[in-house]
Amino acid sequence: MPAASQPSAVSHHYDDGRDGTHCLDCIVADIRREYLSPAQNHPWILGFSGGKDSTLVLHAVINAMLGIDPERRTREVHIVSNDTLVESPLVMAYLRSVQERLREALGYLRLPVSVTTTRPDPAQTFWVLLIGRGYPSPNQNMRWCTDRLKIQPTSCYILDHVSQHGAAILVLGVRKDESQSRRASIERHRNLNDSNLTPHTSLPGALIYRPIMDLTTDDVWEILAEHAPPWGGTHADLIQLYRDAEGGECPVVLSKDEAPGCGTNSSRFGCWTCTVVEKDRSLQGFVDAGRHQYQPLVDFRNWLREIRNDPQHRSVERRNGRIEFKDGKHVPGPFTIQARRMILDRLLEVQHEFGDILISQEEIDMIHSVWTQELTR
Template sequence: MSPTFAAHVAAPCSVIDDCAVARSIADRWQDIVRGIRDEYLDHTHRFPWVIGFSGGKDSTVVAHGVFEALLSVPPSQRTREVHVVSNDTMVESPVVIAHLDVVTKRIKEAAENLDLPITVARTQPDPDKTFWVLLIGKGYPSPNLTMRWCTDRLKIQPTSGYIKRNISQYGAAIVVLGVRRDESQSRQRSIDKRMNDRGTNLTPHGDLTGAFIYRPIVDLTTDDVWEILGSYHAPWGGNHQDLFQLYRDAEGGECPVVLSQTEAPGCGTKSSRFGCWTCTVVEKDKSLQGFIDSGSHHFKPLVEFRDWLKSIRNNPEMRQAYRRNGRLAFDATGKHIPGPFTVQARKLILDNLLRVQEEFGGQLITEAELDLIYQYWTTDLQNEKGLSDE
């Protein structure tokens, strides 16, 4: 555990200097909540807010701040809709999705009881664009850094679709994100090159017409975030100790909310450790391995399957010569680029996945996905037979 993280799990301050820091954080946090309240009450527009909620530390602080701000607004003025939207790729880390289930349920129930205009929603990829349907059904090779087909289909399209539906209904939408300059140098560059519209706290979204970005915690440091989470009870009930435990066990950070390809490098890199348990873009799944090391040994079959899936990617015996469009592909040097996994390889992957699912004891693939996979296999085998008969 890092010294920074450990400091915020410790007991409240007991010396003058520590308490001075705590008061400073408290003042800054109240400034942020007031700023969120003022932004919510801005009468120049009434566009809905869409909070990108991953369940990690940054998006939790944002949701916490918005919830607190709404509680300070008179009921008659709570006229702007707020959507707390999480994304389920359907191959999320089981630990993270379980945490997300608990927290979003608490937010939903508290919002209903307190009569707050909050809608809790979760997006998923289209049925024909899930990880297993594309990989096992169509034979897409395991994602890597140069062919990361998963991010767009599993993350960007579902959440962007939700935002677009709000834009269509209201004319525009405000996307509230927990991005911070302190996250990384690349994040700081990305934030600094996108200036707010003059006289506002909003930045036009680079890819979604009609969407604007609001970043209420952009200037908080990681230390600040942990300090806030450790100092305040969750306004929807309980505290944030489950989140502390999640990070303590995994020693990692969440995969961020991704809304465009320019933000995609945050997914499947060293900077993101809570993500899809199937992620073959990273060398090792540090997060799940962290949970195993912390005693959750039932995750071991998942890590072993992921490692195997990564290892077979470039096995020529597992890949078709032709792409799905029926063409051969070559790189700039003239080297042949293999096509999708063969149907035989896909069957092997599915057999192994079903074995792991039984060993793990939780659902890893749905019946709807299996139906689509079998349909794609039937079509591909018929096409192969047609080619062999020519």
């Protein structure tokens, strides 16, 4: 377990005066008080990526609800994960296994909790946009994927519940200790009227609750290692996943302000197709740990990144039919139809070698439909 032998103290404002260092009971007590807050009873939407921080929040929220009398469990809790359809297969398999255990446990725990996965619109998936419409592989300057694959699907789910209930509260596992930018983001937004809630900057009617924001990474790992999850089993699989992948995960992304956290050198669990990062350390970590079946995915991602700026694979015109220049340099258009066919053929070869679905038949059909429309214009 990647926890230091001398973990740092937590500076959390616990009402009962107890030391908050590694104190799951204290976190649970805070969450229980917030859940029972008489000021509002809006639904909670818990962003669950399957990573260590969101797992700890989920663990603590379930524990908190179990400590409340059944007749007082009136606030709905929605555990919401996002599947971009190009997530790391190993991470996605782990996430689905946790969701399955959760659903089974919630059946007999009788908690007002639902488990949901959001996905991009069929016309906005990674493969339909890249192979169908020819969008170039994402990079730091043109990160078209985050909004369509992550922000829009989950934001629509949140806003739907805001419209139904007047407001919704996002329960997120974000921490100041994650990075300087995360700390600055948390401290920049003040809570509402001495509460634990902060208005979301881009989702009207959505408020944010961050129950573990003052914990360190060491604190998180120590709590997870010492306490079994209330839905059964242990956190051993999660700890092993991090060991094999050498660390972190892409965070829950709900606005363009948060998008820089997706596809950075410090975020390693994410889309296996991510060409924003120079090297996918999580997939390579799995291969180095002996999971050699992922090598074809590593090779394909690297190749997709390499061909992005090859002029022979890019159209001269943009999708709007214009030839554009910036600072005196030609701005290439989308991948050519020939390049898109090449990418699809190679992807299908990798899928056959990998032995599991990487692109659905629905996406392939939609890609062919887009090509037909373009060629007949």
